[in-house]
Amino acid sequence: MSHPEVLDSLLHEERVFRPLPQMIIEAGINPQDLRAARDRADSDLCAYWEEAAEELDWFTKWDQVLDDSKAPDYKWFTGARCNIVYNALDRHIETVNKNRLALIWEGEPGDSRQFTYYELYRAVNRFANGLRALGVTKGDRVVLYMPQLPETVISMLACARIGAVHSLVFSGFSAKHLRERIREIQPRVVVTVDGFYRNGQVIRLKEAVDHALLDSPAEKLESVVVVHRANVEVEMDSARDYWYEDIVRHERAHASSEIMDSNDPLFILHTSGTAGKPKGIIHSHGGYMVGVHRTFKWVFDLKPTDIFWCSADPGWITGHSYLVYGPLLAGTTTVMYEGHALYPQADRLWNIISKYGVSIFYTSPTQIRTLMRFGHRYPDQHDLSTLRILGAVGEPFNPEAWIWFYENIGKSQCPVLDTWWQTETGMIMISPMPVSVLKPGSVTRALPGIDADVVDLEGNSVPAGKGGFLVIKKPWPAMFSAVLNDDRALVDHYWGIIPGMFYAGDVARKDEDGYFWIQGRADDVLNISGHRVGSAEVESALTSHPDVAEAVVIGVPDKIKGEVAKAFVTLIYDAMESDELHKELVDHIHRELGPIVVIKSIEFCDELPKTSSGKIKRLTLKEREDS
Numbered sequence: 001m002s003h004p005e006v007l008d009s010l011l012h013e014e015r016v017f018r019p020l021p022q023m024i025i026e027a028g029i030n031p032q033d034l035r036a037a038r039d040r041a042d043s044d045l046c047a048y049w050e051e052a053a054e055e056l057d058w059f060t061k062w063d064q065v066l067d068d069s070k071a072p073d074y075k076w077f078t079g080a081r082c083n084i085v086y087n088a089l090d091r092h093i094e095t096v097n098k099n100r101l102a103l104i105w106e107g108e109p110g111d112s113r114q115f116t117y118y119e120l121y122r123a124v125n126r127f128a129n130g131l132r133a134l135g136v137t138k139g140d141r142v143v144l145y146m147p148q149l150p151e152t153v154i155s156m157l158a159c160a161r162i163g164a165v166h167s168l169v170f171s172g173f174s175a176k177h178l179r180e181r182i183r184e185i186q187p188r189v190v191v192t193v194d195g196f197y198r199n200g201q202v203i204r205l206k207e208a209v210d211h212a213l214l215d216s217p218a219e220k221l222e223s224v225v226v227v228h229r230a231n232v233e234v235e236m237d238s239a240r241d242y243w244y245e246d247i248v249r250h251e252r253a254h255a256s257s258e259i260m261d262s263n264d265p266l267f268i269l270h271t272s273g274t275a276g277k278p279k280g281i282i283h284s285h286g287g288y289m290v291g292v293h294r295t296f297k298w299v300f301d302l303k304p305t306d307i308f309w310c311s312a313d314p315g316w317i318t319g320h321s322y323l324v325y326g327p328l329l330a331g332t333t334t335v336m337y338e339g340h341a342l343y344p345q346a347d348r349l350w351n352i353i354s355k356y357g358v359s360i361f362y363t364s365p366t367q368i369r370t371l372m373r374f375g376h377r378y379p380d381q382h383d384l385s386t387l388r389i390l391g392a393v394g395e396p397f398n399p400e401a402w403i404w405f406y407e408n409i410g411k412s413q414c415p416v417l418d419t420w421w422q423t424e425t426g427m428i429m430i431s432p433m434p435v436s437v438l439k440p441g442s443v444t445r446a447l448p449g450i451d452a453d454v455v456d457l458e459g460n461s462v463p464a465g466k467g468g469f470l471v472i473k474k475p476w477p478a479m480f481s482a483v484l485n486d487d488r489a490l491v492d493h494y495w496g497i498i499p500g501m502f503y504a505g506d507v508a509r510k511d512e513d514g515y516f517w518i519q520g521r522a523d524d525v526l527n528i529s530g531h532r533v534g535s536a537e538v539e540s541a542l543t544s545h546p547d548v549a550e551a552v553v554i555g556v557p558d559k560i561k562g563e564v565a566k567a568f569v570t571l572i573y574d575a576m577e578s579d580e581l582h583k584e585l586v587d588h589i590h591r592e593l594g595p596i597v598v599i600k601s602i603e604f605c606d607e608l609p610k611t612s613s614g615k616i617k618r619l620t621l622k623e624r625e626d627s
């Protein structure tokens, strides 16, 4: 069998971490359950997901679990009627969860607000009624240009309650960016705030909305709703702008749930734009809620006493699925923090964990690498003993940062779950569970019900140890339904590249145990003297040097070798840049990866360019090199 486009795999990580016996005893899903679930899903995929769907409330059950007659336009739970908010709020207020904390919010200046499920339910209903009074109806779109505030959660749920499609635009984006999104999405209402706190500054969002809306790029836009947060002065257009307080003040705290078809859109959310122009991904009520609910409860092995904190911004998919919808569907307490991780100093996250007794902390490798630069003195100042599970998503988690997280934050007691998934997948796809045997740097195995593989361009599985393209071979419930304003995307970008399989755009390898190792993005594969190497492997090798905090490697043309690697690195706080260190790093790469990876040069940087969701923007560095 030929294997076009197979990658070399140079990095070998031998460390293995077995689950603590207590974790296995206490786990809701132990290793036998996990094996049984995999077997069930392998023998009957639809029965497996139907069982997951039965755990939620539906107004009308489905005719069919999966309609694949128009593949790749897959439809889940066809004929079913539901509303995700009914499952996230209403069904909890009938139970003891009614008085449980749903949301703990901390503002950057140190203020805090908390909502029980009942309080959140009432707040959502008030705003749902307020939006209805503004004329918003099922199918209308609402842009939320909002930071991490309780009203952001409330607005998302209020929209979903009435069948409006929410689209969060990250609060770090400029007016120009917002304008583009508004033009693309054509909302009826925009919800924003006067201002909010970020790294000690007040960021004025309403002002940005005013700029974005100059010369009316949005024909359908009727109203702008403004939440008070920073009490900065804003201009209010009396024909268009309303204060949130005025909208909700006289509204009833009960609102009916719109009866949605399982495949009606729930939200539009753009990808991070790491590889170019962000894509507007559309998710629907039914399948999304089933996939997110199941993965949230299983991956994090949820217990009734958990306090869950996902530090991602709701402006990207992790915030949607595992800050807002997942925790609320499961009836747990979710924590949200408004501000910057380094404000007022680099222990803020550890302070929040100890203050609220966070038991599950889900973050990103970027965040960990940033905090690692300050060493262990900050985590050592806080009581992190409530933590039982750690998780990460967003970028390859280099083993050194993984180990730092495991030892310094989890005190070698908490499993670190490296979860692989995307805006498009909606839910975690490849990930360990707390009872899994862990290998730092590996996302381990696909979850039950997910058929993932590593293949060549012709769709053949590549042998263990070789790299290839990461694909998903069967549909899954939380899969996106479409890409905004791009009817051909489903085939052109996802299901038609390797026919019949979902092409994730990442390269990976599987080891002898069937564990997946993400090697980077398919677009970022380096081609050095005929060897194809994933950028993540070279970056991982660099960050395994004790002085390096973060690293990016890009390919630059070379007359002799075709392509050589150029690296950009940031150093940990007490390391100094020098010619000796440069040489040492080049030698280190050779020791770690062998002689074929030729590093042309290493540039020391104070900071690396990142996307809004904190991912390193290789593209920006490449463009800089090319110009």
Ligand code: ATP
Pocket (backbone or CB within 6 Å): 271, 272, 273, 274, 275, 276, 277, 278, 279, 316, 317, 392, 393, 394, 395, 396, 397, 418, 419, 420, 421, 422, 423, 424, 443, 504, 505, 506, 518, 520, 521, 613, 615
């Ligand atoms: P765009 O699609 O616009 O280029 P993006 O792919 O970064 O942006 P997201 O959907 O937010 O947008 O991110 C998904 C991607 O993040 C994955 O395809 C993968 O490259 C990376 N990723 C996510 N989780 C992991 C992980 N655990 N390990 C390695 N990479 C990961």
Ligand code: MG
Pocket (backbone or CB within 6 Å): 271, 422, 505
């Ligand atoms: Mg992507």
